[in-house]
Amino acid sequence: MRGLAIGYGSQPILEDLWFDVERGEILVILGESGCGKSTLMKGMTGLQRPLSGDVLIDGESIVMADPATKARLQRGLGITYQSGALFGSLSVLENVRFPLDEFTRIGLRQRNLIARMLLHLVELGHAETMMPAELSGGMIKRAGIARAMALGADILMLDEPSAGLDPITAANLDRTILDLRRRLGFTFVVVTHELQSIFTIADRAIMLDAESRGIIAMGSPADLRDRSQDPRVRQFFNHRPDTPPA
Numbered sequence: 001m002r003g004l005a006i007g008y009g010s011q012p013i014l015e016d017l018w019f020d021v022e023r024g025e026i027l028v029i030l031g032e033s034g035c036g037k038s039t040l041m042k043g044m045t046g047l048q049r050p051l052s053g054d055v056l057i058d059g060e061s062i063v064m065a066d067p068a069t070k071a072r073l074q075r076g077l078g079i080t081y082q083s084g085a086l087f088g089s090l091s092v093l094e095n096v097r098f099p100l101d102e103f104t105r106i107g108l109r110q111r112n113l114i115a116r117m118l119l120h121l122v123e124l125g126h127a128e129t130m131m132p133a134e135l136s137g138g139m140i141k142r143a144g145i146a147r148a149m150a151l152g153a154d155i156l157m158l159d160e161p162s163a164g165l166d167p168i169t170a171a172n173l174d175r176t177i178l179d180l181r182r183r184l185g186f187t188f189v190v191v192t193h194e195l196q197s198i199f200t201i202a203d204r205a206i207m208l209d210a211e212s213r214g215i216i217a218m219g220s221p222a223d224l225r226d227r228s229q230d231p232r233v234r235q236f237f238n239h240r241p242d243t244p245p246a
């Protein structure tokens with residue numbers, strides 16, 4: 001992100017953001033409700049035009065790109081939403097195959113094979129004929145991740161993947177995220193508030209703040225917990241209220 005300002009109308013929610021996401025990194029984005037985490041994700045993926053600044057993917061601007069270039073860059077980015085956003089009338093396999101059906105001319109047998117391989121990668125091989133209504137919360141998240149990878153994305157943006165999951169299911173999902181990174185070298189940008197998950201998966205975390213409209217902390221979770229000067233950051237990472245001065 002190069003001096004990114006993003007918001008609605010002419011009002012910035014976040015401004016002057018400068019940071020990099022390295023290939024193969026797992027970056028977590030944190031911050032109180034309404035500080036602009038989802039808005040930032042939309043900016044990073046070219047779904048929302050910034051007010052100023054730029055987003056470069058391997059040096060190419062997704063902001064200034066012509067429509068064909070933007071579409072190509074966006075194929076490298078997979079996005080999952082909190083709800084999973086699966087189509088209720090399609091089976092798990094059909095959901096994962098959907099981007100291939102819509103955006104490629106690959107034959108049906110190959111599309112089915114790719115969708116099956118993706119389902120195996122997220123440990124949902126057994127669930128291909130199930131309908132979304134029959135899935136658990138964790139399975140919905142996994143199916144969403146498989147679908148996000150369908151067009152070859154190797155940068156995955158996950159918006160609160162563990163929201164609404166019990167701790168064991170959430171820990172299993174973290175394991176899958178780490179596994180995808182280890183086996184396929186994927187890059188992840190993850191919005192999450194779950195401390196357990198942050199310490200398990202994040203190489204670095206960025207904490208956003210609504211009032212200052214920017215990044216108030218950036219570093220490894222352990223560094224932010226142990227060395228941040230900012231009481232809001234320490235409070236979050238230590239998960240206890242700051243003691244008032246004597």
Ligand SMILES: Nc1ncnc2c1ncn2[C@@H]1O[C@H](COP(=O)(O)OP(=O)(O)OP(=O)(O)O)[C@@H](O)[C@H]1O
Pocket residue numbers: 008013031032033034035036037038039040
């Ligand atoms: N379409 C929109 N039009 C105008 N303002 C919006 C729109 N979407 C979000 N906002 C505002 O932008 C700010 C940031 O919202 P955003 O959803 O990005 O925050 P968030 O950090 O993801 O919140 P949460 O953790 O609750 O999901 C909020 O004040 C919100 O009211």
